[in-house]
Amino acid sequence: MLFSGCLAGLKCGVDATDYGPHPLMERLCALPSVRVVRFCPEDAALGTPRGTPDLSGGDGRAVLDGRARVVMDDGRDVTAPLLTAAHQMVELARREQVCFAVLMDMSALCGTQVVSDGPRLVKERKYQRGLGVAAAALDRAGIPVVAQRDRFTLDALLEVLDPHGPRLIDDVLDHHERDWYRQEFG
Numbered sequence: 001m002l003f004s005g006c007l008a009g010l011k012c013g014v015d016a017t018d019y020g021p022h023p024l025m026e027r028l029c030a031l032p033s034v035r036v037v038r039f040c041p042e043d044a045a046l047g048t049p050r051g052t053p054d055l056s057g058g059d060g061r062a063v064l065d066g067r068a069r070v071v072m073d074d075g076r077d078v079t080a081p082l083l084t085a086a087h088q089m090v091e092l093a094r095r096e097q098v099c100f101a102v103l104m105d106m107s108a109l110c111g112t113q114v115v116s117d118g119p120r121l122v123k124e125r126k127y128q129r130g131l132g133v134a135a136a137a138l139d140r141a142g143i144p145v146v147a148q149r150d151r152f153t154l155d156a157l158l159e160v161l162d163p164h165g166p167r168l169i170d171d172v173l174d175h176h177e178r179d180w181y182r183q184e185f186g
């Protein structure tokens with residue numbers, strides 16, 4: 001199983017943390033039936049710590065198609081190195097025969113449900129439905145992607161991988177079923 005690096009213990013966030021704790025991810029990674037593969041496309045392309053990259057003009061699919069860009073909070077266009085890193089993530093997933101990816105939502109690279117629409121470090125931050133660049137590349141390669149927030153899907157996964165372990169009991173919804181998502185996108 002492929003994880004966004006920050007969900008699986010790598011301190012690869014923009015601020016050199018893992019944005020944690022991630023108790024559900026720790027549980028998934030500890031299962032004997034799960035082989036953990038982890039990668040951070042932003043770290044691979046830009047290093048850590050770093051500024052914040054955001055999508056401009058569309059989501060990750062549009063970036064793959066050359067119709068949108070990824071821009072740093074200082075205005076630098078980092079589309080090319082991040083596209084390379086997204087394809088590196090796909091190559092790693094293929095090499096490791098990954099069958100499923102759990103990724104950090106909202107990230108310009110790893111988002112799977114929601115990503116920023118323009119810069120996020122502004123007062124009136126905007127969101128768009130869609131995939132980040134690496135998530136879109138994985139999706140096009142036929143590798144299913146899910147957000148760490150998709151608790152219904154992750155609960156179903158746990159039922160398969162750990163049938164005798166505890167199930168999630170609170171708030172078992174996927175992100176697109178939540179009030180915030182519905183209010184934002186209708």
Ligand code: SF4
Nearest residue numbers: 005006040104107110
């Ligand atoms: S690019 Fe992905 S793995 Fe890296 S810090 Fe952002 S969400 Fe985590």
